Amino acid sequence: MFAIASYTVDPPTALAPMAGITDKPFRQLARQFGAGYAVSEMLNSDPALRQTKKSLHRSDFSGEEGIRAVQIAGSDPQKMAEAARYNAEQSAQIIDINMGCPVKKVCNVLAGSALLQNEKLVGEILRAVVAAAGVPVTLKTRLGFCESNKNILAIAKTAEQAGIAAIAVHGRTREQMYKGDASYGLIARVKQEISIPVWANGDITSPQKAADVLRQTGADGVMIGRAAQGRPWLFAEIRHFLRHGTPPAPMPFQTAAAVMLRHLEAIYAFYGSHAGMRIARKHIGWYAAPLAGGEAFRKYANTLDCAAAQYDATAAFLENLARETPHWPNEN
Numbered sequence: 001m002f003a004i005a006s007y008t009v010d011p012p013t014a015l016a017p018m019a020g021i022t023d024k025p026f027r028q029l030a031r032q033f034g035a036g037y038a039v040s041e042m043l044n045s046d047p048a049l050r051q052t053k054k055s056l057h058r059s060d061f062s063g064e065e066g067i068r069a070v071q072i073a074g075s076d077p078q079k080m081a082e083a084a085r086y087n088a089e090q091s092a093q094i095i096d097i098n099m100g101c102p103v104k105k106v107c108n109v110l111a112g113s114a115l116l117q118n119e120k121l122v123g124e125i126l127r128a129v130v131a132a133a134g135v136p137v138t139l140k141t142r143l144g145f146c147e148s149n150k151n152i153l154a155i156a157k158t159a160e161q162a163g164i165a166a167i168a169v170h171g172r173t174r175e176q177m178y179k180g181d182a183s184y185g186l187i188a189r190v191k192q193e194i195s196i197p198v199w200a201n202g203d204i205t206s207p208q209k210a211a212d213v214l215r216q217t218g219a220d221g222v223m224i225g226r227a228a229q230g231r232p233w234l235f236a237e238i239r240h241f242l243r244h245g246t247p248p249a250p251m252p253f254q255t256a257a258a259v260m261l262r263h264l265e266a267i268y269a270f271y272g273s274h275a276g277m278r279i280a281r282k283h284i285g286w287y288a289a290p291l292a293g294g295e296a297f298r299k300y301a302n303t304l305d306c307a308a309a310q311y312d313a314t315a316a317f318l319e320n321l322a323r324e325t326p327h328w329p330n331e332n
Contacts, residue, residue: 001036002197002220004094004166005136007067009036011239012221013210015228016168016201017042017071017096017140019103021282024060025266029259030228031066035235036221038066039140042098045074045083057271061091071140073098075110077124081132088135094165095133097125099141099155102174113174116145119154126162136165140201143186146175156190156198168199168223178226188217199223206330207234207241207248214242230286231330232259250327257318257328260287264311273307280307284314290329291321 001010014037015022015030022030027038041058049055061068070092072083084095099122101112115122130137139159144150152169159167169190171182182202191198200219204210205227213222228234233251240248263283268276284301288294297317304310 004037004067004138004197007093007136009067009221011036011235011242012214013235013238014038014168014199014221014223015235016223016225017098018225019101020279021229023057023267023270023279024064025263025270026232026283027066028064028266029232029263030235033233033236034239035224037069039069039071039096042071042073042101043083043087045072045076045079047079047082047086050086059087059090060270067094068092069094069096069138071096071098072129073101073106073111075115075121075125077121077128080125081128084129084133084137088133092135094136094138095129096138096140097129097164099139100168100170102142102177107174113142113145116142116151116155116174117149119151119158122155123158123162126159126164130163137163138166138168139164140168140170142170142172142174143183144173146173150186152186152190153193156194160194160196164196166197166199166220167194168201171200171202184213184216187219191218191220197221201225203227207238210238211241230283230289232263251330253322253325253328255328257322260284260318261311261315263287264314268307268311277305277307277310280310284310288317292325293317293321 013035015035017039019041022041030038043058068091070087074080098112099115106112107114143152156167169187171184171187187200197220199221200213200217201223204213204222204224210222237248264280267280271279281302285298288298
């Protein structure tokens with residue numbers, strides 16, 4: 001347990017912001033399994049994009065419990081400041097700044113992790129957003145832009161001086177994308193040299209790994225992204241291990257199957273049946289990945305163009321496996 005400004009985070013686990021993934025249905029599911037914190041998909045700081053269907057879905061927090069943390073992305077200090085102010089007025093309780101996204105379409109406009117190449121601009125953005133937001137501001141970032149310039153220590157100190165309330169560090173550079181293994185040594189250095197809370201992020205795929213990373217880094221919490229895809233109960237498993245020091249009981253297959261089907265229903269309800277059916281495909285792929293016949297089912301499910309057919313096929317696939325699979329298998 002720790003605090004970001006006046007907000008208590010308990011347990012010290014977070015669902016990392018992931019564009020196209022950490023929508024309201026997924027955030028709610030992660031919280032139900034014990035995530036102490038969840039950050040929205042990133043919102044572009046361009047005011048012209050605020051009323052698009054994508055932005056409206058990404059900024060929908062109606063009926064959602066927990067701390068409302070909204071991530072914004074951009075490279076212009078004044079637009080970022082305006083976006084922070086606007087989202088705070090729309091009910092965001094914490095504003096998170098994206099300086100970690102490695103994808104080309106974000107970096108090509110000098111946003112996300114591309115900003116790490118320009119420490120002066122980083123400082124300008126951080127100070128502008130903190131001054132304008134009126135709520136606590138946090139930062140999500142990486143070790144640096146490239147292997148030859150891992151400047152996270154300078155970025156972290158600039159963030160603290162600018163008034164950032166907490167920082168999340170992914171243990172890779174932008175150059176690495178998601179390849180290789182995350183490195184935690186520099187995250188430990190960041191924790192030693194600044195006084196604000198630090199999230200450790202990257203390759204946290206099991207309860208044991210979460211506990212190990214917390215020991216290695218001294219971080220206040222762990223932030224989990226890809227490992228939670230198709231496995232939202234990972235947060236409950238980590239919470240159990242941190243509290244008791246023992247591995248959790250294996251996830252009963254039928255319990256996990258019910259979670260998967262409930263997730264599909266939530267997606268359909270949130271986006272509508274047609275868009276929801278298309279968005280659900282990637283989640284079906286993630287859930288099915290460790291299952292016997294999962295890859296073949298993923299391909300089949302991708303051919304279905306009706307939400308009801310997709311749901312019924314998934315339910316039938318799971319029911320067939322339940323006869324001989326007592327526990328949900330774990331790839332990690």
